[in-house]
Amino acid sequence: MSPTIWMALGLVLVLEGLGPMLFPALWRKMIGTLSTLPDALLRRFGGGLVVAGCVIYYMLRHKMGG
Known part of the structure; x- marks a missing residue:
């Protein structure tokens, strides 16, 4: 795979990890709401x-x- 794809994937993982790391209660509430849709x-x-x-x-x- 292209190094650009790996860099993009890494950036996505960083951004996805910020939610539960910085706002765990809000993130848990959002996931709970999504599970009911x-x-x-x-x-x-x-x-x-x-x-x-x-x-x-x-x-x-x-x-x-x-």
Whole structure:
């Protein structure tokens, strides 16, 4: 895999880890709320995140000349 992908994955892990590290009670409440949402809504939300990530990746790759 490209080093850029590994750097992006590392950044995602850092950002994901900040929530439970800095705000554990709020993070736990958010996870509890997410677990009560219907599957269709979670799939829609996840799909939106995937699309947003692909668009950002495409824009950055295009801008960097890759």
